[in-house]
Amino acid sequence: MSGGEPYLNRHSFKCAVLVATGWKPRSQDLEACLGQQVGANAMLTIDHLQRVVQMVLSTRDSTSRLREVYQAFDTAGLGFIRREEALHIFENVAPTVRTNIVEEVFDALDTRRTGRVSCEDFMAELRGRLS
Numbered sequence: 001m002s003g004g005e006p007y008l009n010r011h012s013f014k015c016a017v018l019v020a021t022g023w024k025p026r027s028q029d030l031e032a033c034l035g036q037q038v039g040a041n042a043m044l045t046i047d048h049l050q051r052v053v054q055m056v057l058s059t060r061d062s063t064s065r066l067r068e069v070y071q072a073f074d075t076a077g078l079g080f081i082r083r084e085e086a087l088h089i090f091e092n093v094a095p096t097v098r099t100n101i102v103e104e105v106f107d108a109l110d111t112r113r114t115g116r117v118s119c120e121d122f123m124a125e126l127r128g129r130l131s
Contacts, residue, residue: 080116
């Protein structure tokens with residue numbers, strides 16, 4: 001902030017969110033939280049900052065749980081889950097879940113069609129469906 005104005009540019013805003021929450025949002029994250037476009041020259045207020053920080057902190061518990069679920073599937077710690085791994089885990093842990101159901105869920109999570117599901121993809125898809 002400069003000259004005592006109650007505004008933050010986009011970069012300063014992201015840094016403030018990082019300091020307050022431990023999470024540095026991408027521009028599209030800010031747009032989703034604020035419900036408006038946040039261009040490179042956007043000037044954001046303290047009210048915007050409070051709204052984003054509250055939103056991040058209120059979702060932290062569910063985010064932590066989703067991350068734990070993801071990590072249970074990413075047994076190799078590679079940062080992604082392959083279709084074969086998901087099928088293998090369900091065969092061993094929940095054999096009554098049909099293979100085609102596991103594949104349908106995997107396909108829904110694999111939004112980039114890479115044959116892998118990253119933690120980011122997993123959390124984004126499930127957060128959207130659970131909210």
